[in-house]
Amino acid sequence: MEFLSGHANYFVYIMLMMIGLYGMMAKKNLVKKLVGMNIFQWSLILFFVSIGAKEGGTIPIVEGAHGHGAEIVIQASHYVNPLPHVLMLTAIVVGVGTTGVALAVLLNLYKKYKTLDEDEIIGKL
Amino acid sequence: MDHSQLPILVVLIPMLVSFVIPLVGIWNKKLPFYMATAAMAASLLAALGIMNQVLQQGPISYRLGGWAPPWGIEYYIDHLNAFIMTLVCFISVFICIYSRKSITQERPGKEVHFYCVLLLLFTGLIGMLVTGDMFNIYVFLEISSLSAYALIAIGDEKAHFATFKYIIIGTIGACFYLLGVGYLYMATGSLNIHDLSTLLQPLYGSKVIVVSAIFFIIGLGIKMGLFPLHTWLPGAYTHAPSAVSAYIAPLMSKVAAYVFIRVMFTVFDVSFSFENLPIMEILSWIAAVAIIFGSIVAISQSDIKMMLAYSSISQIGYIVLGVTMGNREGFIGSVLHILNHAFMKGCLFAIVGAIIYRHGTRAIERFGNLHRTMPLTSAAFAVAALSMIGLPPTAGFFSKWYLVLGAISAGKWVFVVVIMISSLLNAVYFFRVVEHVFWKPKSGGTDLPIERNEAPNSMLIPILVLAAGILALGFASHWIIEMVIGQTVPAGIL
Numbered sequence: 001m002e003f004l005s006g007h008a009n010y011f012v013y014i015m016l017m018m019i020g021l022y023g024m025m026a027k028k029n030l031v032k033k034l035v036g037m038n039i040f041q042w043s044l045i046l047f048f049v050s051i052g053a054k055e056g057g058t059i060p061i062v063e064g065a066h067g068h069g070a071e072i073v074i075q076a077s078h079y080v081n082p083l084p085h086v087l088m089l090t091a092i093v094v095g096v097g098t099t100g101v102a103l104a105v106l107l108n109l110y111k112k113y114k115t116l117d118e119d120e121i122i123g124k125l
Numbered sequence: 126m127d128h129s130q131l132p133i134l135v136v137l138i139p140m141l142v143s144f145v146i147p148l149v150g151i152w153n154k155k156l157p158f159y160m161a162t163a164a165m166a167a168s169l170l171a172a173l174g175i176m177n178q179v180l181q182q183g184p185i186s187y188r189l190g191g192w193a194p195p196w197g198i199e200y201y202i203d204h205l206n207a208f209i210m211t212l213v214c215f216i217s218v219f220i221c222i223y224s225r226k227s228i229t230q231e232r233p234g235k236e237v238h239f240y241c242v243l244l245l246l247f248t249g250l251i252g253m254l255v256t257g258d259m260f261n262i263y264v265f266l267e268i269s270s271l272s273a274y275a276l277i278a279i280g281d282e283k284a285h286f287a288t289f290k291y292i293i294i295g296t297i298g299a300c301f302y303l304l305g306v307g308y309l310y311m312a313t314g315s316l317n318i319h320d321l322s323t324l325l326q327p328l329y330g331s332k333v334i335v336v337s338a339i340f341f342i343i344g345l346g347i348k349m350g351l352f353p354l355h356t357w358l359p360g361a362y363t364h365a366p367s368a369v370s371a372y373i374a375p376l377m378s379k380v381a382a383y384v385f386i387r388v389m390f391t392v393f394d395v396s397f398s399f400e401n402l403p404i405m406e407i408l409s410w411i412a413a414v415a416i417i418f419g420s421i422v423a424i425s426q427s428d429i430k431m432m433l434a435y436s437s438i439s440q441i442g443y444i445v446l447g448v449t450m451g452n453r454e455g456f457i458g459s460v461l462h463i464l465n466h467a468f469m470k471g472c473l474f475a476i477v478g479a480i481i482y483r484h485g486t487r488a489i490e491r492f493g494n495l496h497r498t499m500p501l502t503s504a505a506f507a508v509a510a511l512s513m514i515g516l517p518p519t520a521g522f523f524s525k526w527y528l529v530l531g532a533i534s535a536g537k538w539v540f541v542v543v544i545m546i547s548s549l550l551n552a553v554y555f556f557r558v559v560e561h562v563f564w565k566p567k568s569g570g571t572d573l574p575i576e577r578n579e580a581p582n583s584m585l586i587p588i589l590v591l592a593a594g595i596l597a598l599g600f601a602s603h604w605i606i607e608m609v610i611g612q613t614v615p616a617g618i619l
Contacts, residue, residue, distance in 0.1 A: 024293055025450040033289075037296050044300050044307070047455065051311050087260050091303065100293045101274045108278070109285045125283055 009050035016043030030116045036100050038069035041095045045088045132200040135171040137251050139164045143244035150237030158225045161240040169214035194319035201257030205613040209383050210254045219587035224368035226581050227478050231366045245271035250380045259306045259316045270295050277365040287360030294357040301340045308337035320578040321392050324501050329397045339377030339449035341388045348381035352415030354517050355438045362434035367478030375471035382444050390615040399451050409449035413543045415442030416519045420550035429487050440466045455531025460610045462524035472509040472591035479580035492561040498578045504560050507590035510555035512595045515548045520598035
């Protein structure tokens with residue numbers, strides 16, 4: 001039980017990831033595949049954000065330290081790690097870009113085949 | 126002249142030019158082509174400058190914004206990156222010159238955006254090569270992949286479905302790579318490649334590191350198109366516009382292969398990659414299957430682009446096989462094959478594009494009498510095909526020679542047999558095309574005199590340059606290995 005609660009974030013991200021993978025593999029509708037892909041990407045983002053978090057940690061801003069921060073002793077364990085969060089900003093942008101390109105492709109597919117069902121499209125190829 | 130800023134310029138020039146192109150394209154539709162070519166040529170010059178610097182002074186470390194690594198992003202260039210970067214720039218310039226007529230015919234009116242996205246793709250590839258930061262590699266990987274999705278999607282009528290498949294599978298690959306980075310970050314708190322390689326030393330027993338190595342292999346395997354993760358590759362290469370195929374096929378999978386080499390031999394060290402895990406053993410068997418599988422499937426294709434795409438899968442197998450052999454000859458063979466295969470596949474796909482431009486067909490059985498209508502193109506095809514088969518003095522022979530040497534000194538005779546069989550299979554499917562090009566008359570053809578109808582000069586010259594390059598690389602291979610590739614072999618590989 002302790003193992004479960006101590007690693008809750010990992011279980012959540014793996015579950016989301018598997019849901020995403022399932023969506024990409026099993027769904028016949030291409031938009032649902034795309035949604036699966038998004039869930040897959042967002043699960044990673046949750047994973048990264050969660051590894052930056054610390055119990056009892058606060059936002060990584062040292063108050064009043066501007067210009068003379070050297071005098072203040074900083075305990076790193078009091079602050080959450082901002083780096084994974086910053087990385088994920090980039091990953092979110094990448095995710096948005098991927099979704100945009102994929103939606104544009106789907107739009108063209110729909111215009112051409114009047115359907116988004118994978119089997120029907122393969123049949124018409 | 127101050128050379129210290131070259132590592133950033135090589136990425137920055139194409140990126141900024143690609144942002145300007147859509148604006149310029151509003152009032153002039155012709156200029157973007159020249160701008161793109163000029164930007165790539167500028168990058169080529171910068172890459173040559175870097176190459177020169179690396180050869181003379183050893184690896185370069187460039188601090189982005191002056192922040193010291195490991196906190197800031199570091200661009201780290203040693204012999205391996207400098208070499209592949211020069212290669213990518215060189216092929217890019219010529220394929221870019223080549224692309225103008227082809228894309229104007231296949232996708233009229235799209236030139237402006239085509240060159241914008243092509244430059245972004247180029248930026249992504251170069252960025253992956255110069256950077257010394259794991260997360261930065263991911264960002265550039267996605268920049269290049271997103272541009273590649275867009276470029277492939279403007280292809281023929283089946284391109285959209287192939288692109289969608291590529292988007293889904295490619296995103297899974299990139300996400301697995303990102304997961305690997307995340308696990309390494311969890312274990313070490315660093316993203317800098319060289320910082321990681323020292324921080325990881327005491328941690329090799331940890332399961333987190335092993336899992337992250339596996340994530341990297343799967344993610345980069347997808348991006349490389351390594352069998353059995355190759356399913357996106359044939360469709361994407363086949364249905365893309367011919368200029369895009371000629372650009373993507375030689376370069377994208379090679380750069381992913383570079384990242385694979387970098388991760389397995391610089392981030393993780395050789396002892397981890399070969400001893401802690403049986404993964405290299407498994408990978409070399411997978412690569413052997415990829416070589417045979419790609420060659421056999423290529424034989425059964427009637428569409429030449431599909432045939433070349435499957436042949437790419439088998440060539441990726443060679444590259445992976447060489448590095449996983451774990452000895453000096455094998456590694457040299459792999460890096461040399463990255464170079465040779467980029468030239469060969471660039472040349473072959475460019476030739477196919479020229480044939481499509483003039484004759485509008487990619488069906489192999491309709492290539493009859495091509496040597497009369499397009500003699501120079503056919504000659505270039507023969508050179509590239511001989512090189513793919515691996516006949517001396519073409520370049521393909523030397524990389525295969527080193528791969529065979531590597532397999533022998535690793536004591537893996539099976540792989541020697543695999544390389545030999547695959548060369549025979551290559552001969553089967555390339556001679557089938559050569560037979561149609563040089564000996565078979567056009568099916569249902571009449572006895573009308575056949576007019577010479579060579580590809581336009583802007584397409585023909587890049588093809589001939591690449592074909593001449595194949596021959597030149599064959600003659601210069603000893604020198605290239607001495608000068609550059611010999612230095613790329615990571616410490617620990619004997």
